[in-house]
Amino acid sequence: MKITFSKKANMYDTGSIFAVLNTRKEELAAQGRTIYNLSVGTPDFETPMHIRQAVEEAARSADNYKYALVDIPLLVEAVQNFYRRRFGVELAPEEIMSMNGSQEGMAHFAWTLCDPGDMVLVPNPGYQIFKDGPMLCDAKVVEYPLYEENGFLPVFSDIPEETARAARFMVVNYPANPVCAMANDDFYRELIAFAKKYEIVILHDNAYSDIVFGEKEGGSFLQYEGAKEVGVEFYSLSKSFDYTGARLSFCLGNSEIVRKFRAIRTRIDYGVFLPVQYGAAAALNGPFDCVREQCREYERRSRALCAGLRRIGWPVKDTPGTMFVWAPIPAGYQSSDDFCLELMERSGVICVPGSSFGSLGEGYVRFALVLPVEKLLEAVEAIEKSGIIKKA
Numbered sequence: 153m154k155i156t157f158s159k160k161a162n163m164y165d166t167g168s169i170f171a172v173l174n175t176r177k178e179e180l181a182a183q184g185r186t187i188y189n190l191s192v193g194t195p196d197f198e199t200p201m202h203i204r205q206a207v208e209e210a211a212r213s214a215d216n217y218k219y220a221l222v223d224i225p226l227l228v229e230a231v232q233n234f235y236r237r238r239f240g241v242e243l244a245p246e247e248i249m250s251m252n253g254s255q256e257g258m259a260h261f262a263w264t265l266c267d268p269g270d271m272v273l274v275p276n277p278g279y280q281i282f283k284d285g286p287m288l289c290d291a292k293v294v295e296y297p298l299y300e301e302n303g304f305l306p307v308f309s310d311i312p313e314e315t316a317r318a319a320r321f322m323v324v325n326y327p328a329n330p331v332c333a334m335a336n337d338d339f340y341r342e343l344i345a346f347a348k349k350y351e352i353v354i355l356h357d358n359a360y361s362d363i364v365f366g367e368k369e370g371g372s373f374l375q376y377e378g379a380k381e382v383g384v385e386f387y388s389l390s391k392s393f394d395y396t397g398a399r400l401s402f403c404l405g406n407s408e409i410v411r412k413f414r415a416i417r418t419r420i421d422y423g424v425f426l427p428v429q430y431g432a433a434a435a436l437n438g439p440f441d442c443v444r445e446q447c448r449e450y451e452r453r454s455r456a457l458c459a460g461l462r463r464i465g466w467p468v469k470d471t472p473g474t475m476f477v478w479a480p481i482p483a484g485y486q487s488s489d490d491f492c493l494e495l496m497e498r499s500g501v502i503c504v505p506g507s508s509f510g511s512l513g514e515g516y517v518r519f520a521l522v523l524p525v526e527k528l529l530e531a532v533e534a535i536e537k538s539g540i541i542k543k544a
Contacts (some may be wrong), residue, residue: 160288169489169505176257176493177502184472188501188531190519193475197449199394200442206396206434210427220423223250227429230436231402232474235387238440239372246407247380249414250424250432253399254359254386255281258323259418261403264413265320265353271355273315273322273352275306277331277513282323282357294319297512304333316346321353321383325372327360330509330518332471332478334364340376347382353409354383362392362443364449364473373405380405384413391475392443393435398428450475453521453528460462460532465541478506482541488517498538501531 173191179395212476220436231248235241251257254316258281262272268290274282276295282295294315298304322344326335347354354373356423361370373385384405389395402411424432454471461479468479485491488505495517496502506513535541 159514163287169492169508173492173502173504176496180496180500185529186498186500186534188194188523188527188534190522190528190531191502191504192522193391193520194522195391195394195396195475196522196524197394197446197447199390200435200438202438203393203395203431203435206429207427207431208429216426216430218426220426220429222423223248224426224429224433230433232403234436235374235404237377239489241372243374243404244407247405247410249403249410249417250400250429251386251403251417252421252424253390254357254388254401256399257286257386257401257403257464258282258285258357260285260416261413262286262321263416266291267498270320271315271318272305273311273319275323275325275328277508278323278510279325279329279357280509282325283431283510291320295510296322298328298331298333298510300331304328304331304376305335305339308342314513316350316352319350319352321355322347323355323357324373325357325359327364328475329360329474330478330504330513330516332474332475332476334472337376338456340373342381344378344382346377352382353406354379356383356385358385359388359391360474361387363447363450363475365447365454366472368472373377380407382406384409387439389432389435392446394446395432395435398431400424400428400432418503444455444496450521453523454526456525457519457521457528457532460529461535464536466535477521479517479519481515481517482540488514495535495538495540498540499531511526 157490228245228248232243235243262285266289270291272286272291272293273296274293275298277298286293296306296311298306356373358372364370373379384403386401386403388401403413454477457477458468466482469532471477481488481491488507492503501510504518506516
């Protein structure tokens with residue numbers, strides 16, 4: 153029997169660079185090679201004990217294995233208190249909705265605002281789901297460029313008038329994956345003014361606000377006047393609280409958008425597993441010291457990796473935050489895919505080619521800070537010994 157797959161299914165090739173890297177990684181590991189896997193942004197820290205204990209306790213109750221259907225009041229109140237305490241933002245219950253992770257939210261959000269063919273603005277370079285989500289919902293994706301000379305921030309005046317007027321929503325992500333850029337107050341004010349002028353909904357992905365370096369505090373899009381009028385924010389527990397596998401994030405902000413998005417999502421699932429909700433409430437209500445210390449550890453890792461790479465002749469700038477390092481490929485290389493494959497082959501160090509994040513990611517690679525400092529320094533030494541960096 154011949155099976156014909158959909159156009160959507162055929163958009164995602166199992167022969168992608170990620171599959172190639174993973175296959176070769178397994179082969180090298182089988183040969184006994186030492187591998188330093190800095191490709192996937194999965195935190196290597198333990199989930200704090202008070203969160204695990206809350207999940208464990210809730211999991212003992214038979215009642216908690218029923219359909220959730222709604223967010224428990226304890227969790228809603230925890231989100232309200234956390235956003236008030238952390239960002240100075242007041243949220244009403246109708247402005248809060250849990251999701252099975254921001255990835256799932258991004259995959260379905262366009263159904264809330266777009267009919268087939270409607271336009272969505274996404275960053276280039278940008279995390280893949282920013283583009284894939286709208287495409288899976290049959291929206292038309294238009295990429296806005298992020299250039300290093302502009303601090304990897306969009307230049308609103310460069311977005312064509314007809315594009316701005318046609319766009320249904322715009323995905324924004326700061327602190328940014330993969331480019332590690334930050335956005336200041338002026339940017340958010342300009343973003344909100346732009347959204348109001350062209351009636352564009354803003355979807356702000358705020359996954360890394362708790363990983364900002366230099367004793368600085370990350371913020372929230374919702375802190376700014378007018379933000380709730382024009383959009384929503386996704387806040388994730390994955391990176392801040394190492395709740396990654398539990399898959400719990402929140403869509404927060406404009407109550408009308410949250411209400412419509414909730415209506416869509418009730419057709420997809422029956423709510424987040426109740427023990428996971430209790431664990432999330434414990435995370436948001438609990439001590440924040442562990443999050444701050446983790447941020448400091450990410451900073452130590454980032455500084456160690458960047459300084460180490462500079463020492464061996466690879467000019468990589470220090471990053472202001474996130475759990476990644478965004479680095480230009482070394483002189484003498486033209487393709488980020490080819491460089492990543494050669495780097496892994498010669499040194500055992502695995503990173504992600506920038507081209508995986510859009511055409512403007514070509515010429516860069518992304519490292520995930522998922523190993524302790526001593527292992528990162530070993531990785532730098534392996535790169536140096538490989539001879540792949542041509543010193544001037």
